Amino acid sequence: MSEVDSLRRFLFEEVPLRGHWVRLQDSWAAAREHQAHPLAVRSLLGQTLAAASLLAASLKFKGTLTLQIHSTGCLSMLIAQATHEQQVRAMAQVREGAAVADDSDFRTLVGEGRLVVTVDTHDDTPPWQGVVPLTGETLAASLEYYFEHSEQLATRLLLAADDQQAAGLMLQRLPNPAHAGEGSAAQWQAVWEEASLFMGTVQGPELLATPITTLLPLVFGEHDIRLFDATAVGYRCRCDRQRVSGLLRSLGETEAREVLAEQGAITVTCEFCQKPYRFVVIDVEQLFAPVPLPTAGQSLN
Numbered sequence: 001m002s003e004v005d006s007l008r009r010f011l012f013e014e015v016p017l018r019g020h021w022v023r024l025q026d027s028w029a030a031a032r033e034h035q036a037h038p039l040a041v042r043s044l045l046g047q048t049l050a051a052a053s054l055l056a057a058s059l060k061f062k063g064t065l066t067l068q069i070h071s072t073g074c075l076s077m078l079i080a081q082a083t084h085e086q087q088v089r090a091m092a093q094v095r096e097g098a099a100v101a102d103d104s105d106f107r108t109l110v111g112e113g114r115l116v117v118t119v120d121t122h123d124d125t126p127p128w129q130g131v132v133p134l135t136g137e138t139l140a141a142s143l144e145y146y147f148e149h150s151e152q153l154a155t156r157l158l159l160a161a162d163d164q165q166a167a168g169l170m171l172q173r174l175p176n177p178a179h180a181g182e183g184s185a186a187q188w189q190a191v192w193e194e195a196s197l198f199m200g201t202v203q204g205p206e207l208l209a210t211p212i213t214t215l216l217p218l219v220f221g222e223h224d225i226r227l228f229d230a231t232a233v234g235y236r237c238r239c240d241r242q243r244v245s246g247l248l249r250s251l252g253e254t255e256a257r258e259v260l261a262e263q264g265a266i267t268v269t270c271e272f273c274q275k276p277y278r279f280v281v282i283d284v285e286q287l288f289a290p291v292p293l294p295t296a297g298q299s300l301n
Contacts, residue, residue, distance in 0.1 A: 003212060005023070006023065007022040007230065007231045008212055010225050012191070016175065017171060017195065022054055024053070024166045028046055034270075038102055038104070040101065047159040048079075048080040051143055051159055051168055056082035064084075069116075070116060071095075073109050074094055087233075089237045091272050105137065112134070113133075115133070140157040147172070154172065167208050195220055247268065248266065249288070265279060
């Protein structure tokens with residue numbers, strides 16, 4: 001499988017450390033296809049999409065993980081979602097009147113906001129939600145704070161995005177086995193600290209450009225690491241023309257025809273991905289055409 005639009009898990013064989021790596025290309029392009037944002041917003045949006053994929057990789061059930069930034073800064077909204085099947089989508093909105101420079105930093109974009117992680121299991125169980133303040137000078141730092149305080153799981157994250165790709169690397173320190181002695185625990189902690197230190201030397205362009213098979217030994221040295229097969233990541237928004245058609249039908253024929261007469265066409269834009277759906281006269285005629293009754297011998301099933 002290609003190393004783009006894929007997620008890979010890895011484990012340290014003799015140390016309680018695990019990690020995930022993701023690189024997005026076509027899915028990243030599709031996610032922002034209908035969203036025009038300054039460079040700084042695009043970069044943060046791509047990082048958030050990669051982060052959602054990394055976090056969703058730990059889901060052990062069918063569900064959706066939503067990563068949301070509630071911002072007091074230039075961004076009025078930023079959301080990324082990933083399902084257990086690694087179907088992803090993301091959106092950002094800039095606050096009306098805000099001036100965003102291409103080199104705006106994380107704090108300028110988000111202000112003193114908060115980070116919300118929601119897990120929806122797609123059944124009758126209420127969604128689980130964790131909320132922490134945005135901490136540090138990067139999204140990665142805020143997510144590390146989230147794991148430390150909401151999951152009690154030591155975590156290190158690298159995130160990067162440009163106009164071609166978005167990528168992420170996450171390493172987590174798992175609890176020591178119950179049978180572990182003090183000597184083993186101290187040794188494992190030393191490996192964790194060393195691995196964390198070397199992760200800090202990786203820059204964004206290097207993360208985006210380096211294959212995972214090269215990156216792991218580059219960052220983690222001679223440690224014995226098991227790299228699992230890739231999982232495909234794909235873009236998918238829940239909107240489609242059929243859903244929008246149902247929305248127009250619920251609007252009512254009279255109102256739909258009034259909009260059509262006034263504007264010449266009806267355009268409905270998905271609030272999430274900003275994809276426009278355009279309906280002209282013939283489309284509206286078909287929407288509200290009477291359904292013919294079945295003739296003899298025909299079944300309604």
